[in-house]
Amino acid sequence: MRWLAGVDGCKAGWIAAVAPAEGRDAAAIRVLPRFSDLFAGEIVPDIVAVDMPIGLPDRVTGSGRGPEQAVRALLGDRQSSVFAIPARCAVEADDYEQACALALAHSEPPRKVSKQGFNLFPKIREIDTVLRAELAMCKRVFEIHPELAFRTMKGEPLTYPKKIKGVVNPPGMAERRALLQEAGLPLEAVSARPPRGAAADDLLDALAALVVARHIAAGRGKPFPDPPGRDSHGLPIAIWTFVSQTVSRRIEP
Template sequence: MQMPLVMGVDGARFGWIAVMRDTADPSFADVRMFAQFGDILTSAVPPSIVAVDMPIGLPERAGAGGRGPERAVRPLIRERQSSVFSVPSRAAVYCDDYRTACSIALVTSDPPRKVSKQAFALFPKIREIDSLMTAEREAQIYEVHPEVAFWRLNGERAMSLPKKVKSRINSPGLDERSELLERYGFAREFLSQKPPRGSARDDLVDACASCLIAERILQGKARPFPEDYERDVRGLRMAIWA
């Protein structure tokens, strides 16, 4: 295997699904499941760039529309913007109890806003990354968002079909995204394979899109949203890359 290796990572039901590509041989692609995000960083062949679909950098107070990254990318993906949830305050993210998280979110947001059940389900994974992130690791780990990735890969046009409808996988939407990924070198057989145990087809497709953004980051072609991003109290940048 040639280096450098880039990786797109998506949170799945049982851990993290990771799609890897060798930038010297784009025909090479592999997919693995990791129980913990930290396992990616200590793997036998650690990737040069990790593009992960999970918020990095947490606000002390949440403003209208969430952090700067959420506000910056929603207009780009238009009808797909419902896939971008507003990240609440750090104190709310570090709550294990839903009602408590909502109470804290209310007093640490302006205007006051509770936490959605969908966002709350992601809190353990957000905390997992937050506990590992350092200023030094910012050169390796970048926050991405699949629909923003598809927007970029699709000539800066939002995908026309939803990936899910009423929380169920929408096959035409996934097929539309898979066809786009094929144009960037992913084999049809790779995209249509049975996903690893603990993940779903949409997780695999999203991880592939994130992997392509990892390549763009390595090549210096990606840019952050917003470009004038802020940093949280720990000094971590708050930006979605594409």
């Protein structure tokens, strides 16, 4: 049996929604301290869709990596959810001021690092370490962005943000739960209480990633850009979503 996982970062590490590739069984939800733990249990997923940047260019031209620039135009008012990830040397910096200095020196036009983006760097480095140690895993691990996944499910940009000034927005959460149900996830998964160490929006983002993983496994994955780029270590640089007969005409950039 093949297994799939949708993964998102959370306060306690990583939240993973794991389910069989065949059928529509409820996903098993678990929180893992490290990304590598996903591949160390009894059930090891064959396809992982994760909400975290993969592939870091040595220099950035424009507002972030190519995938970030490509998908923003599809998201309407949700564009700000796609952070601009800087060059590899900046992501590898532990100090915020140093990261900003390196980002400025390796971008055109020069751009510093946002605090929100900087807070992602430890998790980006986690995935980077795992994939660089075993490049073959790049065929199993795919970068996604939840807002692009939800936009693809709906066929147009979402109406409501999931958070407003850092506080969960009920209409936005309801909109996303409805889309997950329409995508075939059972009500018990969509309405479940998140495990300790993860928030409700983390759970929905992991489930959105699982939806993308199912489409990738079925051969309906769509990368931005297509084909994906590669960084100097051979890691792919692309954000993945999916296409179907009902939405393929509406997600072209």
